[in-house]
Amino acid sequence: MVRRRSSSGALSAAWSRALKFGLGLMRAAAKPAKSAKPATRAKPVRLQVRSPRPAAKPRVPLQTPRVAPAIGEWVSGMAAGMQGVRRYRLYRPPGVRFSDRLPLMVMLHGCDQDAQEFAASTRMNALAARERFLVLYPEQDRLANPKGCWNWFDTSSGRAFSEAALIMSAIDQVSVLYPVDRTRVTVAGLSAGASMAALLATRYPHRFSGVVMHSGIPPGAARSAVSAVAAMHGLRSMRPGVPAPAASARAWPPLMVIHGRNDKVVAASNGHAAVKAWAVAAGATAGATRTIQRGKRYPAQVTDFKRRGTRVATLVDIPGLGHAWSGGSPSQAYGDAQGPDASRLIWAFAARQERVIG
Secondary structure, three states: OOOHHHHHHHHHHHHHHHHHHHHHHHHHOOOOOOOOOOOHHHHHHHHHHOHHHHHOOOOOOOHHHHOOOOOOOOEEEEEEEEEEEEEEEEEEEEOOOOOHHHHHHHHOOOOOOOOOHHHHHHOOOHHHHHOOOEEEEEOOOOOOOOOOOOOOOOOOOOHHHHHHHHHHHHHHHHHHHOEEEEEEEEEEOOHHHHHHHHHHHOOOOOHHHEEEOOOEEEOOOOOOOOHHHHHHHHOOOOOOOOOOOOOOOHHHEEEEEEOOOOOOOOOHHHHHHHHHHHHHHHHEEEOOOOEEEOOOOEEEEEEEEOOEEEEEEEEEEEEEOOOOEEEEOOOOOOOOOOOOOHHHHHHHHHHHOOOOOO
């Protein structure tokens, strides 16, 4: 037993000496060269010259090359409220002064996405740099939903309304810190983000100049996870009065719906149901459907719903498109480059809207 302890002690001492020796080499390599030394010490200097090249890449904000253009700012923030906290990312185009007043686009990601992936998929930042508007990307916490979905459907427990309030906190914070034109705030989202966008617009109608649902479900179609699955398959309808307890449906901001007819995740009938709800609430009627197509992209069938010449809702129905951002980056899981450019369509829609914010 004594020999075993001695052997173990010797092994431990050897390991300690080796560890100290290794640490010494690491410290020596990290120190700048003071003067010419023997050739054996020249190697760390050469390593120090080469190492900044790979090390410099992460310092160019890691996601900037694939998320934002080389110009402008891509910043992080956090909004807090009685319901908790949520992170967000904000894109600010170059040359913005505090005296400016720029439109704000609020972008809500879908399930299995985060703010950075959604920005990369939609390429909205590049458009914002060109057209000069701010883009806010609130981000769902994985503790609130393991798949990163906004809990738009959970109205029975109030969680949907709590998350909506947190998103509003992020909008309020950004509107104070940056030169936001509060009369030109548009909210858009994909899938679960689209459903949350609609909930925001119907719960806080006077805060938004427009709302865009891309592949989403109208608010009031579900009250739990189980009913949300049924709604995704088009088996539930929107219940009147549920989405907007504080305001008349006539006060809802103009709506644009973009939906792929080949969507196997969220039935295209949901898009039709949302547009119908807006049209009925405002007493609007459908105009003639027109087809638009750019190059070899999927064609889109566009129908406007108007009341006394004012556009209340627009349906963009895209045959060939599945559950993906139309015209999105093909490198992202939920992007289809063959579809018409949804980001351009959304900005064109948003640029027409302006409301008096109450």
